[in-house]
Amino acid sequence: MIELTSVSEMRAWSRAQRRAGRRIGCVPTMGYLHEGHLRLVDRARRAADVVAMSVFVNPLQFGPQEDLARYPRDLARDRAGAAGRGVDCLFVPSVDAMYPVPARVTVDPGTLADHLCGPHRPGHFRGVLTVVAKLLHVIEPDVAVFGRKDAQQAQMIRRMVADLDFAVEIDVAPTVRERDGLALSSRNVYLSPAERRAAAAIPQALAAGHEAFRAGARRAAEIVQAVAAVLARTTALAPEYVEAVDPDALAPMDPVDGGTLLAVAARAGATRLIDNVILGEGLAGDPVVDG
Ligand SMILES: Nc1ncnc2c1ncn2[C@@H]1O[C@H](COP(=O)(O)OP(=O)(O)OP(=O)(O)O)[C@@H](O)[C@H]1O
Numbered sequence: 001m002i003e004l005t006s007v008s009e010m011r012a013w014s015r016a017q018r019r020a021g022r023r024i025g026c027v028p029t030m031g032y033l034h035e036g037h038l039r040l041v042d043r044a045r046r047a048a049d050v051v052a053m054s055v056f057v058n059p060l061q062f063g064p065q066e067d068l069a070r071y072p073r074d075l076a077r078d079r080a081g082a083a084g085r086g087v088d089c090l091f092v093p094s095v096d097a098m099y100p101v102p103a104r105v106t107v108d109p110g111t112l113a114d115h116l117c118g119p120h121r122p123g124h125f126r127g128v129l130t131v132v133a134k135l136l137h138v139i140e141p142d143v144a145v146f147g148r149k150d151a152q153q154a155q156m157i158r159r160m161v162a163d164l165d166f167a168v169e170i171d172v173a174p175t176v177r178e179r180d181g182l183a184l185s186s187r188n189v190y191l192s193p194a195e196r197r198a199a200a201a202i203p204q205a206l207a208a209g210h211e212a213f214r215a216g217a218r219r220a221a222e223i224v225q226a227v228a229a230v231l232a233r234t235t236a237l238a239p240e241y242v243e244a245v246d247p248d249a250l251a252p253m254d255p256v257d258g259g260t261l262l263a264v265a266a267r268a269g270a271t272r273l274i275d276n277v278i279l280g281e282g283l284a285g286d287p288v289v290d291g
């Protein structure tokens with residue numbers, strides 16, 4: 001595995017791969033890798049000949065009150081994890097390498113940021129789309145892989161690529177979960193043992209929403225109520241939102257159907273957790289890891 005830190009070297013590597021006739025898969029991350037990230041690598045490997053992974057904690061997507069300074073980092077471990085999974089190129093740019101001057105022009109998520117996490121994290125998705133646009137332009141992959149845990153982000157990236165004619169295929173992978181259903185996330189490392197136990201109520205609540213749908217509920221309020229009832233049992237969780245939205249427009253949907261995206265954000269102490277399910281699919285099909 002080769003490790004690169006400059007934009008020019010990264011682009012040169014990609015162009016050499018392209019000249020050699022190889023398809024390039026790309027997996028953008030903020031590092032502190034877990035099995036969820038590594039499953040994205042597996043998918044990129046299946047869809048391409050070589051895989052580039054980026055590890056970059058993007059300041060542009062953190063709000064002033066958010067956890068940029070204490071975001072977990074362990075490059076040595078990430079290096080080993082990525083190499084062990086067959087990543088060919090690890091791109092680890094500094095903030096200066098990505099933003100030699102402060103960005104003036106950024107990518108606006110439009111109405112896709114009007115619901116779910118958008119109102120709770122002003123500017124976050126502008127930061128995400130801007131850095132993903134930059135990474136796609138630097139790496140020029142044939143396919144880029146993202147996780148469904150971040151469903152709003154994945155949908156925005158799909159639409160950015162479609163609406164702005166990026167020449168890349170977007171693949172969205174299922175959410176990898178712990179045995180008790182908690183979605184893997186780098187930020188789970190912040191959780192105290194009590195918070196970690198409480199966090200399992202989030203997938204349980206989504207499963208209750210899915211169950212209500214299977215039992216025939218179609219009004220959004222009924223589904224949301226089924227989710228909220230489970231979350232309310234755990235005082236260690238403070239729900240931020242429970243919403244049933246159209247998977248394309250990410251706007252509230254009522255009545256719901258089998259394609260509706262049911263999404264939750266909740267705080268366990270200072271840690272903000274998100275998760276979601278497609279109502280017709282449920283969590284049952286999501287891959288589980290030991291943990
Ligand atoms: N449990 C998971 N299953 C599948 N994909 C995941 C999972 N967690 C993260 N991803 C995906 O990995 C990519 C990089 O995400 P990121 O580096 O922000 O990790 P993260 O675990 O979401 O960290 P954090 O919770 O701190 O944001 C994104 O496409 C994200 O959707």
Ligand SMILES: [Mg+2]
Nearest residue numbers: 030150185186
């Ligand atoms: Mg994330």
